[in-house]
Amino acid sequence: MKLWLRDETKANERRTPLTPQDTQKILDAGIEVVVEESNDRIFKTEEYKRLGCKIVPAHSWKDAPKDYVILGLKEIEDDHLFYHHHIYFAHVFKGQSHADKILSQYKKGGGTLYDLEYLTNEEGRRVCAFGHWAGFAGAAFALDRFYHKKANSSEFPALDSYPSIETLFERIQAHKDEPKVQPRAIIIGALGRCGNGAKELFNKFQVETTLWDYPETKAGGPFKEIIDHHIFVNAALITKPIEPFLTKELANDNQSQLEIIADVSCDPNSDLNPIPLYNQHTSWKKPFLKTELSNELEIMSVDNLPSTLPRESSIDFSSQLTQYLIEFLTQKNELPTEFANARDVFEKKLSEV
Template sequence: MKIGIIREGKIPPDKRVPLTPKQIAALQQSFVGKLSFEVESSSIRCYHDQEYVDAGVAVVDDISSCDLLMGIKEVPVPQLISNKRYIFFSHTIKKQASNRKLLQAILEKGISLMDYEILVDDQGNRTVAFGKWAGIVGAYNGLWTYGKKSGLYDLKRAFECFDVQELHEELKKVQLPPIKIVVTGSGKVGQGVVQILEQIGLRKVSTSDFLHTYFDEAVYTVLGTADYNRRKTDGGFDRQEFYARPEIYESHFLKYAEVSDIFIAAAYWDRRAPRLFELKDIQSEDFNISVIADITCDVDGSVPTTVHPSSMADPVYDIDRATLAEIPAFGKQTSISVMAIDNLPTELPRDASEDFGNQLIRHVIPELFKSPSKVLDKASITKEGDLTIEYIYLKDFVEGNE
């Protein structure tokens, strides 16, 4: 089998790679005669063409002879090669309208598409993801934003750091007053957030102490779903019921907003579930949060101040508390500064790519030699130009009927 590493074509460009030069070299050595690679030449990757060449990996201009084409982000329609097998993040399974034409083209061109997002183990847990790195960069960017807003310290941007070690060095500049940071989410994204907060020496406290105790140092707490959702009828919480019928619950996050200075949103949100707060709530004098790092970046989602994604080039915008309108970043001291970059891991592309490649080596590469592979079959949205049974629900979406 010959695998081709795609030149990322989406705009803005993504610097990440599915496999690093060292990882490909090791795979070719481990699977001599069974597995080979070609890397499509690119000037934007975090790992340069010469690094692949130095590792003994072929760098070419044409990867059309490869059996499997492996990338990161959505492949632009003009770059799709007919009748090929692809794997990348397609962002189509939730019927994302922006990628309808991509899925239509994949079907028209007879392409078999696997999606990293739906690669899962026997327990249904995702096996390959960049979540931890979204958490790491998102938390760092939240601290960067607070430094800019308060004027207490000045950090490099995350993408200006060569790797996570340099980012850790930058964090030594952080000097926080006795503020409180509230975090939602304890999955891989949340774990990445906590890694950064621990790196700067912050103490984690219980939700009760967070709400009711004064500290002479900066502290943080991590909220679970039960901490800020309650049943409308009696204020109770049942996990199974909440995930099955989130619409019968309401948020009581505002009590945390009253005592928090920074909010880092790292929890998955179901659109049937209540928002954390409503936009009008920020007009209250009791709403104390001044910086929101929304890693989830769900527009019109759980964090209503996220009115659109921000970008690496323009990472922060403010929401005026009085008018509820968007204003330029740090436009008013009293406004809420929102960091909502929707592609955070690409700010630390070398580290994120290496971690992702290790996951691929562990969970995906062995499956390529199984025929059939239940894992890869489940992760297949299309096969030879047809929707697979599990994703037949996308038919109306593809046809433009919804």
């Protein structure tokens, strides 16, 4: 099989699942790589061209021969029927409102979706994820918003794509005006990739942080302990219906200290949303949704937070994915376990459409 790295269409998306450094490893394995031109990708198209990749116009994957595997990152916003093997984060397996439409496009086209979220090993663990950087950025902007809210009443500035972590730290420090109240934060899902990323950020700024994971939540919510904190980062992976972590009634308690929620897991229109206080994603331009709950509680639900640190997050993700991608593209008879698991999830969901 051959590989086709497509351009992304989602606004503010500068990440890539495959860096030039790891593209070289794929070429060294004897695999042909085609790369679409991109004005947004954090790595310049010329870097891929110098390696010997064929460069083609953006969004031309629809006309690619069927022996190409189409590799991307975020959802494809298109009515095109899917004939190819596709690898990307589709967000269609948890009851999302657009799921049936996308799956129907695969069913009619005969293509296969290998969702990056469902590339799992024999123990069922994901083998590649942006989780660390999602948690890191989610905690960063939650803390930034807390400081900004205390320091002034102006509109919170839009998110941006930062060339380095240090640039992001400078933004937070600029809004930190020694507020009288130092924040306390709680992370649910603290032991996973997202949770560890959030913890790293809070440690950097010496934020007092409560760390919860499955042992603390297995009894079922809602949890009053959440409203004893100023910032709540939801980094939990939810795979089956549960009682919500937080309800409107609890969030509106007059004893609540909760001001900021960073919903890093970010499934607002899913049946599995453990924070049923809202039902929409927020944007880079307006990252926080203002509510009428106690403390004018605000919620951030941006679904591509790692793209605020596109270089670091792409390097990390690509390094995780590449070895499995090579195994998949060079397999002769049997799919590698990780891709077989992703295919099985896809076929099960496809049968339900």
